[in-house]
Amino acid sequence: MAHGNELHAFSRLNRAAYPGMYEALKELKDAGVTIHICANAARSRGYKPDEFCDVTTVVPAAVIDIAKWQNDGYSYMYAEWFPRLTRDEIVKQHPELQ
Numbered sequence: 001m002a003h004g005n006e007l008h009a010f011s012r013l014n015r016a017a018y019p020g021m022y023e024a025l026k027e028l029k030d031a032g033v034t035i036h037i038c039a040n041a042a043r044s045r046g047y048k049p050d051e052f053c054d055v056t057t058v059v060p061a062a063v064i065d066i067a068k069w070q071n072d073g074y075s076y077m078y079a080e081w082f083p084r085l086t087r088d089e090i091v092k093q094h095p096e097l098q
Helices: 005-010 021-030 039-044 062-071 087-093
Strands: 036-038 057-059
Touching (some): 036 039, 036 062, 039 057
């Protein structure tokens, strides 16, 4: 579940800033890993659901998806170390995205 700054790396708009990310995500998906992106977190960072790599799935809300996985026996770990970054801030850090 991506619902923090990591979701910038999953956007197809940012491929130039994260070379090799698509291939790594594809390998994970081919190995059976599902990669979900919170639509609320994406929207708050300036993304639309269709702006993410096709190997990911955008879900309406992380809290709902996380609860489902917890009910299936998985654990949730979250560490918030970095302030929220928007797409505009990522573009400022990576001029090649303009």
